[in-house]
Amino acid sequence: MTGLLAYLDPGSGSMILQIIAGGVAAVAVTAKLYWGRLLKFLRIRKDEPEPPKAEPARGSE
């Protein structure tokens, strides 16, 4: 398995688009996270007990 891609041409523009579209999603998720923290900080939303850790995230470090 040397090549990255299969028999189908994924299209250069289509690949770039996925990064951009995914990037927008990533920003949205981050923003949501900080919004939650802000609400907690302002005591609008109460702290919830930490849910048990489902699976350890595969860190890149």
Added chain:
Amino acid sequence: MSSPAETSATSQLEPGSFRDPESRVFYAGDEVYRALSPDGLSDFEALRESGLLDDERIVRTAIADDTAALRGLLVHEPAAVLRHERVPFVSYPYEWTFSMLKDAALLQLDLLLAALERDLVLKDSTPYNVQFKGARPVFVDVGSFERIREGEPWVGYRQFCMLYLYPLLLQSLKDVPFHPWVRGSIDGMTPAQMRALLSFRDRFRRGLFTNVFLHARLERRYADRPEQVKQEVKRVFKKELFVANVRKMRKLVERLTWNPPEGVWTAYGERNSYTDDDARRKDDFVREVATSREWGIVWDIGCNNGRYSRIAAEGARTVVAVDADQGPVELLYRDLRADGNDQILTLTMNLADPSPGLGWRGLERKPLAGRGRPDLVLALALVHHMAISANVPVKEFVDWLASLGSALVIEFPTREDPMVKKLLAPKREGLHPDYELGFFERTLGEAFEVERSERLESGTRVLYFARPKRG
């Protein structure tokens, strides 16, 4: 190259399965097989170990033991051969109604998400990998599953847009049937073409700016830099991004809707409930033939709301219900889907312009009659549309039915029938002299053995049950 001695005398390659070098479909006897390359086999084993192969949305598949007869079918020597469950009748996306294409799209995305959870992917996104068992979509290309590679984007994204998303958008947003587009181009609609069909306002609709407008622009901009893009994508792309993109696409597809015009709904309901004497006798006639023996495949051509398809299903293994009008077929599909029906396959196709052979050598997609002959054909309230609206000579239509080699139930509405009068009204006086009861009966008698006939109460409609000549 393969020599005839290397392939089994009875095995026959599926001419539509050549694009993926890792797997190739062929037939031997009544069975469907798939030869796998060594890489294809490793991917298949990963799929099997993941447990996903046993999912009921995927065609039943097992490893076949005999591989000796298959040398030379693939670019690489086959490492293994799979045996697939046979789909009762093959159909193509340009014959499906809106909801069928949408359900196939959702199946594609759901299986991709399930695959990603198991570190697998689907290497392509073509609706030709989905078949219908009745109203239930089944994924048939087991060779599409492969192990995910680090930094791999959604390779099938562009294909998904071209063959699923854009055709669905076209019909959903513009009320333009996608069928001529999909039938006219085996690869579907390009981002640039789809973009050209949208208005300025459309770019503010959910999902359209990225998947159409931006997609078309980026495609143009990066067209001449594939190597550079590939390296860059590999560096930054993460599986999480892949999953997020597929989920977003699923949400977008889920939201798309299309409904037949209001008149179709009314007619659909009315025809299901009519109870006059003619209708009851027609029901009985069809039911008697349908249940007189066990039929394999029944075609109900001109099925309308599927009233007779349902009756035929009482005595048949599979019914293929075809109508040129997508509206009633769409409503029929929705009803059958709600019932969990896996016996009646709904298709929309103009019989005066039926699906031809398409693709490479005209063999990748088969014409209607090339996908398995019917055992019984129902042609009810159809011949006048073929003869008068589509100008097909009566004799040619009957000869075409005879060429199918199957038994036939046919209804002939006479020239006095209100519907026939309506169809003849705009035409010049004296046209269609061949549309006449006596001529029809002679023609039918020449091509078939007519077993019985019945004139309905109203007197303007005659039913026939006929068998092909020569036993």
